[in-house]
Amino acid sequence: MSFFENFWDFIWWLFIFYAFFAFLWALFMVIGDLFRDHELSGWWKAVWILFLVFVPLLSVLAYMIARGKGMAERSMERARQSQAETDAYIRQVATASPTEEIAKAKALMDAGTITPEEYNRIKSKVVV
Template sequence: MLDTFWELLWYTLLVFAFVAYLIILFHVIVDLFRDRKMSGIAKTLWIIFLVVVPYLAAFVYLIARGSGMAERQIEAQDAAKQATDQYIQKVAGKSSADQIADAKALLDAGTITQAEFDILKSKALS
């Protein structure tokens, strides 16, 4: 199959080029679907272009829309981080200080008694 060193080198180069293309292709496709400003028709045309002339289309996309790819990726990461932070805050609940402040506000409003406040405070501190 691979009789000489040069055939092995050529085969390795081809495999490398194919894997590199696949990585670029996945990034381009993800960016296409991440872009909310681009119309569906434009996205479809890019996909067809990627299928018909794969390497050329990928390089043209990187040249034409490369700077926006980084911006859209940063926006997606920021949105994911905000969603994660909101989920953690929701699940974690309030801090002990917040719970004591809420109980103190209830005590000051006359909603709870001093004994109930002390119970709530001890629960928050434990």
């Protein structure tokens, strides 16, 4: 008799597979949160890790019950910080330097695309 001949055996196998990966995901989220939390002392981190090693399922559940709210707050703060760093990098890369802006405006004025007054206005915006 093949393993996949019985439909309910297949469903049970899928459930076990899903539960195992959900547990691994939760375990890694807890471990990541432990090391991301700067308010928790090193000794408490070591205690949590010991419990996670020897009693993993109960420790993950206890951690999520005891520290779940702080876990969500730390995750949101990390996401905000990452977004701010990404935005700052994009602004840094996307904006041209004042010298480049003035050179572009000068080239446009030399080509006759803009007037000297427009060139001076662009130059005053960039220099400020």
